[in-house]
Amino acid sequence: MLGYLPIAIAYGVLAKQAGLSLVELTMMSVLVFAGASQFMGANMIAVGAGAAEIIVATFVLNFRQFVMSLSFMNRFRDIGRTWKVPLSLGLTDETFAVSSLHTKEAREDKGALFYLALLLTAYFSWIAGSLLGGVLGEIIPETLSQSMGIALYAMFIGLLVPSVKKELKVGLIAIIAMLINVLCSPFMSEGWAIVIGTVLGGLTGVYLLKGESES
Amino acid sequence: MIFAIIIGMSLVTMIPRLIPVYIVDKIKFPDWINRWLNAIPFAALGALIFPGIMSVKSGEPYVGIIGGIVAIILAFIGLNVILVVLGAILAVFLITVM
Numbered sequence: 001m002l003g004y005l006p007i008a009i010a011y012g013v014l015a016k017q018a019g020l021s022l023v024e025l026t027m028m029s030v031l032v033f034a035g036a037s038q039f040m041g042a043n044m045i046a047v048g049a050g051a052a053e054i055i056v057a058t059f060v061l062n063f064r065q066f067v068m069s070l071s072f073m074n075r076f077r078d079i080g081r082t083w084k085v086p087l088s089l090g091l092t093d094e095t096f097a098v099s100s101l102h103t104k105e106a107r108e109d110k111g112a113l114f115y116l117a118l119l120l121t122a123y124f125s126w127i128a129g130s131l132l133g134g135v136l137g138e139i140i141p142e143t144l145s146q147s148m149g150i151a152l153y154a155m156f157i158g159l160l161v162p163s164v165k166k167e168l169k170v171g172l173i174a175i176i177a178m179l180i181n182v183l184c185s186p187f188m189s190e191g192w193a194i195v196i197g198t199v200l201g202g203l204t205g206v207y208l209l210k211g212e213s214e215s
Numbered sequence: 216m217i218f219a220i221i222i223g224m225s226l227v228t229m230i231p232r233l234i235p236v237y238i239v240d241k242i243k244f245p246d247w248i249n250r251w252l253n254a255i256p257f258a259a260l261g262a263l264i265f266p267g268i269m270s271v272k273s274g275e276p277y278v279g280i281i282g283g284i285v286a287i288i289l290a291f292i293g294l295n296v297i298l299v300v301l302g303a304i305l306a307v308f309l310i311t312v313m
Contacts, residue, residue: 006300024217031225036263041224045217055223059231064259066231071252073239084236091232093263100256146272147308150279153268154286154303160260161290173254174261181262190267197262198255205254206247 004094004125007155010148011038012133017145018046022134029130033123034092035152037061063195067202068096075103076112083112090119097159098122169208177201271307282307 008029015025020042028038037058044054069091076084099115137145164171181197188196244252264283271279285306289299 006297006304010304020217024221027218028221028224031221032228034224034228037224037228041220045220051216051220051223054220055227058224059227062228062231064262065228066234067255068259069232069235070239071255073235074244074249074252077239081236081240085233088232088236089229093259097256097260143311144308147304147311149271150268150282150286150303150307151300153264153271153279153283154300155296156260156264157283157286157303158290158294158296158299160257160264161287162293163257165291170257173257174264177258177261178265182266185266194259194262194267198259201258201261202251202255205258206250209250209254 004122005129006148007035007094007151008126008129009133009136010145010151011035011042012130012135013137013140013145013148014039014133015042015130016134016137017142018042020045020134022131025134026127026131029127032058033090033126034058034062034065035126036093039149039152057189060189060192061194063192064198065091065093065096067195067198068093072096072099079112083116087112087115087119090116090123092122094155094159095119095122097156101159101163173201173205173208176204272311278307278310281310 011029012025015028015038016022020028025042028041032038032041040061041054041058044057049057069088072091073084073088076087079087095118099118102114102118160171160174164174177197177200180200181193184193184196268279268283269276271282282303286299286303289302290296294302
């Protein structure tokens with residue numbers, strides 16, 4: 001979960017160079033807590049996009065988390081709502097990916113505590129990392145900070161590859177989602193293409209994951 | 216102004232995360248929907264990675280692709296996510312300075 005730290009630092013550096021103050025970029029991490037959206041938000045602020053435009057783009061980009069949250073909550077049927085609300089708010093691409101790889105804890109007694117600890121660690125390292133990145137943003141050279149744009153993607157790859165090694169079909173699902181995303185890209189915004197890629201790509205799992213133990 | 220943007224972003228981030236809490240209880244999904252929802256994480260990661268990775272450096276898609284390949288190799292040999300991320304950053308840095 002500490003894998004968050006380099007991404008958060010990368011975000012902080014980029015946000016600082018996009019012209020956000022330290023307070024602003026840290027508050028964004030505290031209140032928004034969504035890696036990809038914050039990268040995008042900082043980027044749009046830098047190019048002078050309007051508030052409404054940024055908020056709508058964030059909503060569209062985040063809509064995938066509605067689907068993720070649905071998938072996530074489906075595993076927590078037995079846990080009370082007092083737990084589910086904070087758990088749902090801590091859901092991000094990264095925490096979702098990590099928690100998806102630890103599904104058995106959801107059925108254990110202290111399962112909710114396990115996830116809460118996971119999310120809180122992620123949350124605080126995200127905030128601390130952003131602040132640190134913001135401070136570093138003033139001193140590190142631009143070529144290095146530009147290179148940090150890869151951080152988010154490298155993390156997604158780092159999360160996906162171990163599952164693919166375990167179960168090749170999973171890689172096929174991911175690749176189909178990528179292709180759908182590419183096919184959709186010319187016709188719609190990036191956020192919607194990701195939503196459609198995720199939903200339709202996931203549908204292939206209905207067939208591909210068939211026959212796996214339904215534990 | 217920036218704070219208004221942040222608050223707006225915060226709301227549109229929280230709402231989609233919160234709604235499923237209230238609807239999942241109400242319905243029992245058939246088996247195929249469960250399988251669908253289980254496949255969502257992998258599909259989401261796939262869609263998030265590509266083609267977005269090509270925009271790491273604007274106008275030079277191969278930079279992101281090479282960084283991605285480095286990340287795949289590092290992850291495949293079983294390195295920790297932090298090392299995968301640091302390795303990819305280093306690779307992209309080396310490409311851009313050369």
